[in-house]
Amino acid sequence: MTIPDIAFAKLQRLPESFLPEINDFLDFVMHNHQNRIAEPKLPDDIAKAGAKWFEEVDRLEVMTNEPDSEFKLQ
Secondary structure (H helix, E strand, C coil): CCHHHHHHHHHHHCCHHHHHHHHHHHHHHHHHCHHHHHCCCCCHHHHHHHHHHHHHHHCCCCCCCCCCCCCCCC
16 A cells, blocks of 8 residues: 555545644645745756856956057047
8 A cells, every 4th residue: 555545544534524624734734845846956966066167157267358459538
């Protein structure tokens, strides 16, 4: 028997008056785990590659745009 089968069998044995409380609890559990369900975690290799890229970008030298000549607009 699978876990969903076991849970369903337990629900069928409960008095109907318990079902609103069970339903509220299910909503609570789903809400608490919503981010984990909606946004699966990136595999470690992808997360590490992204972190490495940001570290390398942070080390880049910022160049200023110096004029090539002394010509100035008036």
